[in-house]
Amino acid sequence: MPEYELLSDYPLLAHNTFGFDVRAKHAVRLTEEAQIAALAQDERLKGQARLVLGGGSNVVLTKDFDGVALLMDLRDRRIIDEDDEAVYIEAGAGENWHEFVAWTLSQSFPGLENLALIPGTVGAAPIQNIGAYGLEMGERFERLRAIELLTGETREFDREACAFGYRDSFFKREGRGRFVIVSVTFRLPKKWTPRADYADIARVLESGAADNSQAIFDAVVAVRQAKLPDWRVLGNAGSFFKNPVISAAAFDALKAQEPEVVSYKQPDGQFKLAAGWLIDRCGWKGRSIGGAAVHDRQALVLVNRGGASGAQILELADAIKRDVHARFGVDLEAEPVCL
Ligand code: EPU
Numbered sequence: 001m002p003e004y005e006l007l008s009d010y011p012l013l014a015h016n017t018f019g020f021d022v023r024a025k026h027a028v029r030l031t032e033e034a035q036i037a038a039l040a041q042d043e044r045l046k047g048q049a050r051l052v053l054g055g056g057s058n059v060v061l062t063k064d065f066d067g068v069a070l071l072m073d074l075r076d077r078r079i080i081d082e083d084d085e086a087v088y089i090e091a092g093a094g095e096n097w098h099e100f101v102a103w104t105l106s107q108s109f110p111g112l113e114n115l116a117l118i119p120g121t122v123g124a125a126p127i128q129n130i131g132a133y134g135l136e137m138g139e140r141f142e143r144l145r146a147i148e149l150l151t152g153e154t155r156e157f158d159r160e161a162c163a164f165g166y167r168d169s170f171f172k173r174e175g176r177g178r179f180v181i182v183s184v185t186f187r188l189p190k191k192w193t194p195r196a197d198y199a200d201i202a203r204v205l206e207s208g209a210a211d212n213s214q215a216i217f218d219a220v221v222a223v224r225q226a227k228l229p230d231w232r233v234l235g236n237a238g239s240f241f242k243n244p245v246i247s248a249a250a251f252d253a254l255k256a257q258e259p260e261v262v263s264y265k266q267p268d269g270q271f272k273l274a275a276g277w278l279i280d281r282c283g284w285k286g287r288s289i290g291g292a293a294v295h296d297r298q299a300l301v302l303v304n305r306g307g308a309s310g311a312q313i314l315e316l317a318d319a320i321k322r323d324v325h326a327r328f329g330v331d332l333e334a335e336p337v338c339l
Helices: 033-039 097-106 199-204 213-227 248-257 275-281 310-328
Strands: 007-011 023-030 049-053 065-072 077-082 086-092 141-148 154-158 179-189 235-239 263-265 271-273 292-294 301-304
Touching: 023 033, 033 065, 033 141, 033 179, 097 213, 199 213, 248 271, 271 275, 275 310, 292 310, 301 310
Parallel strands: 023 065, 049 065
Antiparallel strands: 007 023, 077 086, 086 179, 141 154, 141 179, 235 301, 263 271, 292 301
């Protein structure tokens, strides 16, 4: 049976980007797929809850975890296939997302540059279908391999099985808590078309640089660094809420009341609203409850200014939700997984 060390009373402080000081009853550091399959048969862990942690960049840990934390450290990245249209690249779930994106560009395979600097790991990317600046990961996704926690069996998921949506997938719904993603294969088209029309990016790009993937990568990094706090300095989990999508009728009523509301018309006729704008408009930017605060440059990001607990972050989130609902009649939904 493949070996792993079973750690006890393990601190998760370094394993969640909010920097919550909570502990797991047990933890195992996983570097090979066979170890994960073996976990299912481990008598010492029978009946214990599992918590899969990649970079810990999309979880709110509100208390100590009474189970086993799986610390994902499966590494590897390689070009596995190529046809006339695309190159196929597989990466281990534990690979750092940003380093992976930078590596694909260094290998002369553009396509992921808009997703530069997103915190977390390759294995976490499909769970919430990470997206930024006009691109979602699902558009570059080919398939993934996952192991079912209960049985230790390996399963492949294609794009359809992943059922990607806006910050959403099978793994956030029916599949929640049932699988560990061990590797992801991306399909990067050889005919590259830049996505450089997102206003923030277009503003930063030098004129004429929009057809250069490295320039887009650099622009994305610059915009993110200017707006979004670095979790190593100020704990956070990126956007705390999804941008809400409302019907055309609800939008018309809102627009009459708030002519400046920031919105994006969706292909199906509905409207996506900028939650950051709604929160900002309610006066929450920079405000705090204890160490839990609303970031002062982007109201969609909640931060741990030091010593905040997950419960305080949720308390802050609830107060924001109440205000946004009272003023705009819009319900905000948390983006990270709250445990
Ligand atoms: N806005 C404000 N005040 C704020 C924040 C935003 O007025 O405090 C306004 C901005 O001026 C802009 C609009 O709201 O007109 C949108 O803001 P921004 O471009 O910063 O994007 P976002 O909608 O707030 C989303 C993603 C981000 C992603 C950016 C760029 C979600 C939940 N968030 O934010 O993703 O980086 O677009 O594509 O969809 C993440 O998921 O963790 C994340 C950072």
